[in-house]
Amino acid sequence: MDLFNHKVEVTFVDDATGGAFASAGMEAADLPETFAIRTSLRLVDSDWSVVHAEPRTRAECAKSGALTLRLRKIETMPTDEIAFSQLDITENIDDNQNLGKDEWIATTQLNSRIPNPEAAGLPAPGADADEVYRAALVMSAIRESIPLPDDGVYCPICHIASVDLAKLRTPCPQCGRELLKFGWT
Incomplete structure (x- = not known):
């Protein structure tokens, strides 16, 4: 069985509060290869940047079946x-x-x-x-x-x-x- 053909449970943590605010199952293949490079994503009509990911690589996420993303909301102004x-x-x-x-x-x-x-x-x-x-x-x-x-x-x-x-x-x-x-x- 291909390691990347199964779901990873992703927990989203707000860096400002330290609390988890959402979770989702994602295909391992849909994750970036690594979170070592600057990564951002769009959730619920807001842009977020990844402050920390555990584990840091797609392969490690696929192996463990879990990923925790600590996110900081990207704030913009006119x-x-x-x-x-x-x-x-x-x-x-x-x-x-x-x-x-x-x-x-x-x-x-x-x-x-x-x-x-x-x-x-x-x-x-x-x-x-x-x-x-x-x-x-x-x-x-x-x-x-x-x-x-x-x-x-x-x-x-x-x-x-x-x-x-x-x-x-x-x-x-x-x-x-x-x-x-x-x-x-």
Whole structure:
């Protein structure tokens, strides 16, 4: 008999309360191969991210016949209600975790990701580099006034970031503009 052709009893636990809020039987074959990578799912009209899975692999779930998923509800808010302290973001919140001080990661302009960025205090898409940099300077000054752990630096023109805060106000390796403060969370 194929190990993946039977049901696994899945228990869903709310990470905020610690309590189980649902359970379901699922085919082992329908589970992801591993929960070691970022996983999210949709339950009862809400999006949830997996904080922890026990066991962590499909094979272990199939063998035990059980899976407990500790979930955190993904909360969103309208982008025009968000106050930004930088112009760029990375793809994932924890992208800085495995970067060395001499490594750089690509960033994405926030104004390309949200509707009506001007209402959120961001430059218009297509704004020239000088306008973008002026806006980023103001935001960086605010961010620099608040000591935040794990901040790094970025260039809002070249769209790159580094974890090395010692590079703050040093020249960007690509365009030469001063690097500005960048938050990873």
